[in-house]
Amino acid sequence: MTPDQHEHQTACRFCLSAEHRKVLEQEWLYKKLADLIDFLEEAHRELRAKTMPQTLELIQRAVERLPRAETKLRSALKTLSIFLGTDIFEHFEGEEKSLFPAIRSIEKCAEEPPGASPRCEASLGSLHKIQDQHNQILDTLFSSHLENTINRLRDVPDETCKTLGAELSRFVGDVRQHAFLEDEILFPRAVVLEQRLKSR
Ligand SMILES: [Fe+2]
Ligand SMILES: [Fe+2]
Numbered sequence: 489m490t491p492d493q494h495e496h497q498t499a500c501r502f503c504l505s506a507e508h509r510k511v512l513e514q515e516w517l518y519k520k521l522a523d524l525i526d527f528l529e530e531a532h533r534e535l536r537a538k539t540m541p542q543t544l545e546l547i548q549r550a551v552e553r554l555p556r557a558e559t560k561l562r563s564a565l566k567t568l569s570i571f572l573g574t575d576i577f578e579h580f581e582g583e584e585k586s587l588f589p590a591i592r593s594i595e596k597c598a599e600e601p602p603g604a605s606p607r608c609e610a611s612l613g614s615l616h617k618i619q620d621q622h623n624q625i626l627d628t629l630f631s632s633h634l635e636n637t638i639n640r641l642r643d644v645p646d647e648t649c650k651t652l653g654a655e656l657s658r659f660v661g662d663v664r665q666h667a668f669l670e671d672e673i674l675f676p677r678a679v680v681l682e683q684r685l686k687s688r
Contacts, residue, residue, distance in 0.1 A: 504668055508665075513672075527669075528583075531666055532583075532584065535576075540573070540576070544572060547565050547569045554644065561640050564633065568656075587614045589610075595678075602688045608685050625663070626667060637656070638657050
C-alpha cells in the first residue's frame with residue numbers, strides 16, 4: 489500500500505479532516521498517556537450518564553412518531569438502539585477494566601530508570617480484542633446504512649425525528665474523534681512503550 493493509499497484509507501476510516509487530525513495530534517501526541525486515558529474515561533462517563541440515555545430515549549420517541557409506512561426506518565432504529573445500549577457499553581468496560589490500567593502501568597514502568605523496580609508485569613494482551621471491537625463499531629456506525637438512516641430521519645416531517653437525525657450525526661462525529669484518539673494515538677504509543685520495556 490502506498491503512503492497516499494494509507495492516508496486515504498485512514499482518513500476515510502475516521503472521516504476527520506486533515507486539520508482536525510492535526511489539532512488532535514498536536515494536543516495529545518506528547519502528553520502523558522495517563523492524561524489521555526483520563527480524558528477518554530471522562531468521555532465514556534459522559535456518554536454513559538448523559539448522551540446515550542438521551543439518545544436512546546429520543547430514538548424511542550422518534551419510533552413512536554414515525555409514519556406507519558416507515559417500516560424499514562423503524563426497524564433500523566430498533567437495531568441501532570440495541571447496538572448503542574449494549575455493544576458500546578461492553579466495549580467501554582473492556583477498555584476501562586483491562587486495557588487502560590495496563591497502559592497506565594506500562595507508562596509508569598517506562599518512566600522508571602532500568603532496573604529501578606521489579607519487572608513490569610502489565611501487558612497489552614487485550615489490545616487485539618479491543619481493536620477488533622473498534623473495527624466492528626466503526627463498520628456499524630460509519631456504514632452507508634446509518635448514513636441513510638440519518639438522511640431519512642431528516643426528511644420525516646416531524647421535529648423529534650429531525651432532532652434525532654441531528655443528534656445521531658453529532659454522536660457519530662464524537663465517536664470518530666474518540667476512536668481516532670485511541671487507535672491512532674493511545675494504542676500505537678502504548679505499543680512503543682511496551683516494546684521499549686521488553687528490550688531493556
Ligand atoms: Fe474508549
Ligand atoms: Fe474504544
